[in-house]
Amino acid sequence: MAFPESTTPRSRQMPDSAAIRGFVSRNAIYFVLVLLVLGITLQDPNFLSLGTLRNILLNTATRTIIALGIGGILITGGVDLSAGRMVGLAAVLSASLLQTPEYSRRFFPDLPQLPLILPFLLPIAVALILGSINGLIVARLHVPPFITTLGMAVIVYGMNSLYFDLPPNNSQPIGGLRTDFTRVGTGAIGSGNASIPYIVIIAVIVAALVWVLYNKTTLGKNMYAIGGNLEAAKVSGINVTANLIFIYALAASLYAFGGVLEAARTGGATNNYGVNYELDAIAACVVGGVSTTGGVGTVPGILAGVLIFGVINYGLTFIGVNPYWQQIIKGLIIVVAVAFDIAKYYRRK
Amino acid sequence: MSIQNDYVLEMRNITKAFPGVKALDDVMLRVRPGTVHALMGENGAGKSTLMKILFGMYSADSGELLLNGQPVRFDNPRQALDAGISMIHQELHPIPHRNVMENMWLGRYPQRRFGPLSFVDHAKMYADTKRLLDDLQMEIDPETRVGDLSVSHIQSMEVAKAVSYNSKIIIMDEPTSSLTESEVAHLFRIINRLRSQGVAIIYISHKMEEILKIADEVSIMRDGKHVGTWASNELTTNLIISRMVGRDLTNLYPEKTNTPADVLMQVEGLTSPLPKGFKNVSFALRRGEILGIGGLVGAQRTELVEAIFGLRLMEAGRIVINDHAVTIGSPVDAKRHKIALLTEDRRATGIFPIMSVHDNTIIANLRHYANWLGLIDYAEARKDVDENVSRLRVKTPTVRTPIRDLSGGNQQKVLLARWLLTEPEVLILDEPTRGIDVGAKYEIYALMIELARRGKGVIMISSEMPELLGISDRILVMCEGRVSGILDRQEADQEKIMQLATQFMEPVASS
Numbered sequence: 020m021a022f023p024e025s026t027t028p029r030s031r032q033m034p035d036s037a038a039i040r041g042f043v044s045r046n047a048i049y050f051v052l053v054l055l056v057l058g059i060t061l062q063d064p065n066f067l068s069l070g071t072l073r074n075i076l077l078n079t080a081t082r083t084i085i086a087l088g089i090g091g092i093l094i095t096g097g098v099d100l101s102a103g104r105m106v107g108l109a110a111v112l113s114a115s116l117l118q119t120p121e122y123s124r125r126f127f128p129d130l131p132q133l134p135l136i137l138p139f140l141l142p143i144a145v146a147l148i149l150g151s152i153n154g155l156i157v158a159r160l161h162v163p164p165f166i167t168t169l170g171m172a173v174i175v176y177g178m179n180s181l182y183f184d185l186p187p188n189n190s191q192p193i194g195g196l197r198t199d200f201t202r203v204g205t206g207a208i209g210s211g212n213a214s215i216p217y218i219v220i221i222a223v224i225v226a227a228l229v230w231v232l233y234n235k236t237t238l239g240k241n242m243y244a245i246g247g248n249l250e251a252a253k254v255s256g257i258n259v260t261a262n263l264i265f266i267y268a269l270a271a272s273l274y275a276f277g278g279v280l281e282a283a284r285t286g287g288a289t290n291n292y293g294v295n296y297e298l299d300a301i302a303a304c305v306v307g308g309v310s311t312t313g314g315v316g317t318v319p320g321i322l323a324g325v326l327i328f329g330v331i332n333y334g335l336t337f338i339g340v341n342p343y344w345q346q347i348i349k350g351l352i353i354v355v356a357v358a359f360d361i362a363k364y365y366r367r368k
Numbered sequence: 369m370s371i372q373n374d375y376v377l378e379m380r381n382i383t384k385a386f387p388g389v390k391a392l393d394d395v396m397l398r399v400r401p402g403t404v405h406a407l408m409g410e411n412g413a414g415k416s417t418l419m420k421i422l423f424g425m426y427s428a429d430s431g432e433l434l435l436n437g438q439p440v441r442f443d444n445p446r447q448a449l450d451a452g453i454s455m456i457h458q459e460l461h462p463i464p465h466r467n468v469m470e471n472m473w474l475g476r477y478p479q480r481r482f483g484p485l486s487f488v489d490h491a492k493m494y495a496d497t498k499r500l501l502d503d504l505q506m507e508i509d510p511e512t513r514v515g516d517l518s519v520s521h522i523q524s525m526e527v528a529k530a531v532s533y534n535s536k537i538i539i540m541d542e543p544t545s546s547l548t549e550s551e552v553a554h555l556f557r558i559i560n561r562l563r564s565q566g567v568a569i570i571y572i573s574h575k576m577e578e579i580l581k582i583a584d585e586v587s588i589m590r591d592g593k594h595v596g597t598w599a600s601n602e603l604t605t606n607l608i609i610s611r612m613v614g615r616d617l618t619n620l621y622p623e624k625t626n627t628p629a630d631v632l633m634q635v636e637g638l639t640s641p642l643p644k645g646f647k648n649v650s651f652a653l654r655r656g657e658i659l660g661i662g663g664l665v666g667a668q669r670t671e672l673v674e675a676i677f678g679l680r681l682m683e684a685g686r687i688v689i690n691d692h693a694v695t696i697g698s699p700v701d702a703k704r705h706k707i708a709l710l711t712e713d714r715r716a717t718g719i720f721p722i723m724s725v726h727d728n729t730i731i732a733n734l735r736h737y738a739n740w741l742g743l744i745d746y747a748e749a750r751k752d753v754d755e756n757v758s759r760l761r762v763k764t765p766t767v768r769t770p771i772r773d774l775s776g777g778n779q780q781k782v783l784l785a786r787w788l789l790t791e792p793e794v795l796i797l798d799e800p801t802r803g804i805d806v807g808a809k810y811e812i813y814a815l816m817i818e819l820a821r822r823g824k825g826v827i828m829i830s831s832e833m834p835e836l837l838g839i840s841d842r843i844l845v846m847c848e849g850r851v852s853g854i855l856d857r858q859e860a861d862q863e864k865i866m867q868l869a870t871q872f873m874e875p876v877a878s879s
Contacts, residue, residue: 231487237488241475
């Protein structure tokens with residue numbers, strides 16, 4: 020044959036100990052998650068319970084949806100700093116349309132009872148437009164995603180605050196939400212600790228759909244291609260502009276969906292909802308192995324990243340760690356996780 | 369039928385200007401179906417620009433493009449691909465984290481529909497890729513991550529990809545730069561088959577022997593202009609070169625005036641910690657000597673010199689300079705011991721693209737110009753820069769011009785100037801003439817010989833045999849990370865080098 024060298028992937032040629040090391044390093048994130056749970060359990064055996072699991076999942080459900088949105092953008096080599104503000108906009112928009120008629124300080128005093136689907140779709144539609152604008156500016160005007168979405172974040176907050184300040188609301192927290200709406204955020208199948216909250220089910224469905232999108236569709240492949248090598252994507256005839264617009268729009272719609280669920284879960288909204296959620300989501304993604312330089316990232320990794328922060332938030336409070344220490348620990352995890360990830364590539368030298 | 373239809377492709381009166389340069393000036397190119405049409409010219413002659421216009425990556429300022437006599441216009445590569453033109457890009461890196469088949473069908477994944485939804489059909493993609501690779505007799509697993517492939521396999525994959533479009537015209541821009549000889553022979557078999565199927569191939573290469581072997585017609589460009597088109601059997605290497613540079617080049621290599629003297633640097637038993645890395649490498653470099661290092665891609669030559677320069681770890685071995693064992697753990701140490709390394713990949717590890725020629729020249733020697741506060745004496749730096757720019761004949765509008773605006777050969781000269789300013793005793797050059805034009809090559813050879821004549825030690829890694837034979841005093845050949853032999857200038861020839869370069873390779877079945 021004309022090609023003398025073997026093309027067997029490196030992993031198959033590795034001796035057993037190296038194969039194990041490779042397996043561990045590829046799946047380090049999941050081991051960290053298990054170790055974390057074990058460590059907290061050693062401190063307080065009561066941690067290991069259905070109630071704990073339920074609480075962690077409940078607290079991470081909307082964050083999962085937001086992280087899945089941002090994950091796609093990170094894979095294209097971009098970033099989205101407007102995610103948190105879009106969450107806030109969606110929360111306010113949906114809450115303003117879903118107050119009970121009896122509530123005294125209604126946003127729209129004369130608003131009739133709307134079908135529940137409308138307050139879900141309206142914020143998502145608005146976010147789709149805003150996300151498309153992000154994508155268009157990034158792809159067509161070549162403004163770096165960091166700048167584009169930073170600007171968008173500020174603009175969205177301004178828009179949201181203007182809306183929130185409309186009389187008669189005048190920047191009062193929006194409360195008195197309809198119970199059919201809040202039940203989406205707080206209800207569950209079953210009862211007690213063994214029950215499964217609706218929003219957890221929703222998050223799982225979203226994760227499954229996003230997994231299919233990443234792995235089974237042309238859009239998903241293109242996303243990896245654009246992040247892996249933009250020039251190669253262009254010369255292969257991929258419509259980079261259209262793909263980027265779609266990915267940014269889709270991400271924005273996921274933030275909006277998350278925002279609506281946040282309103283439902285907490286039973287209210289203010290214009291400061293969602294602030295800094297994008298940073299948490301980016302942290303979860305990079306801890307979950309998504310490369311900030313693009314081209315790399317998986318849905319299971321993102322889920323594990325979100326869960327790690329969920330376990331830390333809940334678990335460290337559970338065993339009584341000072342919240343300021345929790346901040347320091349979270350910061351360390353972000354940097355250490357990425358340092359390990361990058362070391363994988365540098366070790367080859 | 370009109371005469372135009374003799375040509376599958378005609379580019380007429382193509383003109384293209386970039387800020388400050390006229391890249392193409394009234395260029396024409398006519399390609400017949402079922403032929404290999406070589407496009408030759410020095411770097412900066414406009415070959416790549418012309419091909420990028422053909423492939424829809426650039427738009428021409430004026431001129432016409434005709435396919436089968438019909439005027440066409442491409443605004444992006446998609447349209448060119450749809451019109452039956454595909455391209456193997458010279459500097460295209462694939463998507464390393466994805467596997468072979470995904471790279472292959474990028475932008476046109478086979479689809480499977482479920483009602484209104486459509487998904488990528490992985491099974492079909494695998495089968496199509498396998499069939500294509502088997503058909504081309506390439507032993508590449510469609511599911512291998514491309515980042516795990518060797519460079520030559522990636523280049524072969526790009527060839528397969530270009531073939532997979534079933535195009536009428538395939539542009540190959542330096543398709544053999546990373547291929548071994550047997551792989552080149554294999555590529556030529558593929559090209560011959562495509563040619564017999566009526567495909568026109570536009571073949572860009574700097575390698576004269578290849579051109580004369582495979583091309584039917586040769587078009588030569590110089591300074592953005594079309595010099596002429598000839599049948600390849602009317603041409604010789606010297607004719608091509610003189611038409612490319614616009615003057616007669618009697619010698620490709622300058623006269624050697626250096627004489628090796630006593631040992632300057634001794635390398636003993638250098639071994640990499642990596643399993644496939646270099647092993648037990650020993651050699652001596654003399655003052656006034658040019659030591660060539662030959663071998664195939666993957667022979668670990670670059671890795672070896674990077675270890676000597678402190679860029680890579682070594683597990684065992686030592687380096688002795690002027691009879692003193694030295695420890696080199698980083699390029700800082702290497703510079704202190706008067707070693708300089710001109711790296712292989714000019715763009716990735718050489719130039720700072722947006723910085724000026726001036727700053728690119730002094731960057732490795734800043735400490736020399738700085739006072740105790742760290743302030744740089746720009747007058748002195750400027751003096752050195754001007755001196756080197758004129759000595760090395762760097763063609764640049766001013767020394768303030770960003771280096772990215774220079775041609776490859778001139779960028780390389782600036783990088784040489786950078787290292788010469790550090791006054792090295794040992795100068796290591798990794799593929800110093802790759803991708804640069806004949807004129808600049810000659811000047812770089814002359815400089816190497818001049819440095820050796822002044823008693824410096826020069827190490828040159830090269831994959832071009834004529835170059836190794838042309839200016840080395842001795843040639844060290846590596847294979848699979850080991851030294852397979854060191855040949856004296858007098859005894860060396862291409863066959864001996866090739867034999868040493870494959871010495872430790874596992875025997876393979878031949879096709």
